[in-house]
Amino acid sequence: MMLVAIMAACASEMFAAGNGLAGINEATSLVTGYFDPGTKLIYAIGAVVGLIGGVKVYSKWSSGDPDTTKTAASWFGACIFLIVAATILRSFFL
Template sequence: MKKRILFFAAILLAATTTIFAQGNGMQGITDATNMVTGYFDPATKLIYAIGAVVGLIGGVKVYSKFSSGDPDTSKTAASWFGACIFLIVAATILRSFFL
């Protein structure tokens, strides 16, 4: 009989602890979501700025290769252009996925 009462008390204690833990967990998740969404707009603008700088550097490199008559110009242009497009698309997709 004493074991049953002890077991019942342990179950009751575990249930009330779980109830209180859920409330704090939900508040923590809400706070984390608000913090992440607050950082997304500046991070997206930063990625766009990095994409613009990469595009300018790539344009200068492609121009220098084209001016020197390097036959590998199209491959270099495609790789730099692909990097810029990837940065822009990745920022846009991340923004639409998380916000």
Template sequence: MKRKIHLLAAVFFTALSTFAQGNGIGGITDATNMVTSYFDPGTQLIYAIGAVVGLIGGIKVYNKFSSGDPDTGKTAASWFGACIFLIVAATILRSFFL
């Protein structure tokens, strides 16, 4: 009886390890497809965030310009730089990973 249990356990663990061993190519392919499917919506989201940040920056710069603040040029340059960074970052990330 004990010998049968040991034999059954050996067969079970051999079958289990056989199912666990695989080359993993199917899993890697599925993971790659899942990650690349998120890039288009992610890129659109970054562009939308850039548009909102640009509008807020434009309003802020307009308010500073209207009030006669001498620091208007620096504020405009920083907001413009932030918008350009978001657009360039989205484009570069897309070109790296797709």
């Protein structure tokens, strides 16, 4: 009788583990479904940052500001960081 009770307890734990595994797999598929739109969004943000940076650098350059190279490096560095970070995150998680 005791052996039957132990087997029933083990069987219920195995069913619970199967349901947990299914939940983890479902959560993984949901999260990976957001990576394509997320990376495209980050690429779009990088493009907007690059355009804004280009306008800022051009306005500083045409006005003769001596701080143009620092501004160019910071804006385009931010743009490159966004693109590289999105690519690395995508390759790391997928």
